[in-house]
Amino acid sequence: MANSHVAVLAFPFGSHGQAILAVTHRLATASPSTVFSFFNTSQSNFSLFSSDRPANIRVHDVSDGVPEGYVLSRNPQEAVELFLEAAPKIFRRELAVAETEVSRKVTCMLTDAFIWFAADMAAEMKVSWVAFWTSGQNSLTAHLYTDLIRETIGVKEVDGRMEETLGFISGMEKIRVKDIPGGVVFGNLDSVFSTTLHQMGLALPRATAVYMNSFEELDPTLTVNLRSKFKRYLSIGPLALLFSPSQRETPLHDPHACLAWMEKRSIDSVAYIAFGRVMTPPPGELVAIAQGLESSKVPFVWSLQEKNMVHLPKGFLDRTREQGMVVPWAPQVELLNHEAMGVFVSHGGWNSVLESVSAGVPMICRPIFGDHALNARSVEAVWEIGMTIIKESFTKDGFEESLDRVLVQDDGKKMKVNSKKLKELAQDAVSTEGSSFKNFKGLLDEVVKV
Known part of the structure; x- marks a missing residue:
């Protein structure tokens, strides 16, 4: 008016x-x-x-x-x-x-x-x-x-x-x-x-x-x-x-060429790890994530602020150079929508959950504060499109087990089917x-x- x-x-x-x-x-x-x-x-x-x-x-x-x-x-x-x-x-x-x-x-x-x-x-x-x-x-x-x-x-x-x-x-x-x-x-x-x-x-x-x-x-x-x-x-x-x-007016910002790297990976195989800009799990858990990734051999893109990269195990970046990439920033929505994306590892913040739902990607949640635990519970028990990390914090074995469950086991296949259904409902909306x-x-x- x-x-x-x-x-x-x-x-x-x-x-x-x-x-x-x-x-x-x-x-x-x-x-x-x-x-x-x-x-x-x-x-x-x-x-x-x-x-x-x-x-x-x-x-x-x-x-x-x-x-x-x-x-x-x-x-x-x-x-x-x-x-x-x-x-x-x-x-x-x-x-x-x-x-x-x-x-x-x-x-x-x-x-x-x-x-x-x-x-x-x-x-x-x-x-x-x-x-x-x-x-x-x-x-x-x-x-x-x-x-x-x-x-x-x-x-x-x-x-x-x-x-x-x-x-x-x-x-x-x-x-x-x-x-x-x-x-x-x-x-x-x-x-x-x-x-x-x-x-x-x-x-x-x-x-x-x-x-x-x-x-x-x-x-x-x-x-x-x-x-x-x-x-x-x-x-x-x-x-x-x-x-x-598709409605984007500005060119895609992807300074670390994450999407070009994704092109070489097979469908539903990649783990994307990101915990938002505000909260990150404590240093010991960052080590556990790195160890779990390395021993699982799962291809990964890990968006981790530079100040937190000092906590990674010595030699981790060199040893996993072929397996994955650790970057200070990644184009999250585009990554999640890539056909190679298999699981999103997140704190369970609402924007992250909804972006995962919109892309039809299952989740592994590690709640930190606020509404994270509630969103993670909905992911696991209400919508059945993912899981909360075992024992509520990252351990090497627990994380490896979680990756295996979502990416390999029958349980994970059901999560994928449910994720795809929600994606269709979101697109219809x-x-x-x-x-x-x-x-x-x-x-x-x-x-x-x-």
Whole structure:
């Protein structure tokens, strides 16, 4: 609409900024007369805005909430907590500046779901609030039902009930208490981050719409459950398929020639190992991965940050030069979609899981924190497209056994069949008659209407 002005409030940690920008980019392209004011910390914006963007996205740097002269500890949650505590004041101030700059009042607030206080801000401004949950249906359900989980399991009794399942929540029958994110019923329930997620679960039903990077057919029961909780619930993913390589405007970035190397490998044979940019298993486990790869003789591409390469066993890179490659960065989506790809070894972050699902590739998950264990449990027990690493951490023998199970055993063949089925459902969802395609149109209507 001619006078629409959408305020986009990003959460500047992990892959959150990247995800909300990808959607904003698509919305801005679909509605060129709408102004999108994108609010994010300067550090996060710097990493996001290296390429071209539509002219109607205006970028605003906001404070990260760290007081001047303050030295952050090594605890990664500290930066998150300082930002969340300062964010309501910061965003309110910057919104007023943006309205003056473009001479348009904000008509919609499009925010990361973690920015739950946007519910109050939108109500004060008499505008709609559209919230983006960047993870899956499973973890959103856990946060929405936090009070019920606490009442049913009992915070004080939780240690003895870790193996019990959440059968009292529709769609969570195969999820165990120990799989749900810390801060829901165990861990530090009073930390700023736990409180934020709890408040978010209580606030989201007030949103005009809640949307996420998933597709309805991945978890039909949870889809029905979430629809009952929100005014409007829209699954618009997988984003990896919506922004597919075939629509790419820029040339493919593959500095280490991973895809050329893949061309020489046989179908379904390669293991791809990557744990995202934020978390990596401890050094001892990196050694176990290297030893397991070497003794298994499985061809591999391992995306490992340079600072972590010092932990690899002496001589490993030389001895495995023919077998595989260790690179500081790899074109993940294209690698997963290559016919030689056989298994994705990952932390189980939502983007990684969905990219694997979109490519029809089975997984070996090694959860680290947050929603990882929940996603890994869904991979193993709900969708049956992979497994969680034996004993929850890497050992040489355990990793070798896991590779053998997925790549060679009958079990792995079933995972492959199930993966292919989910891939087809994902492709159907983003096709012009599919649920995600229609839901994206619904999102566009919610965001740009005046």
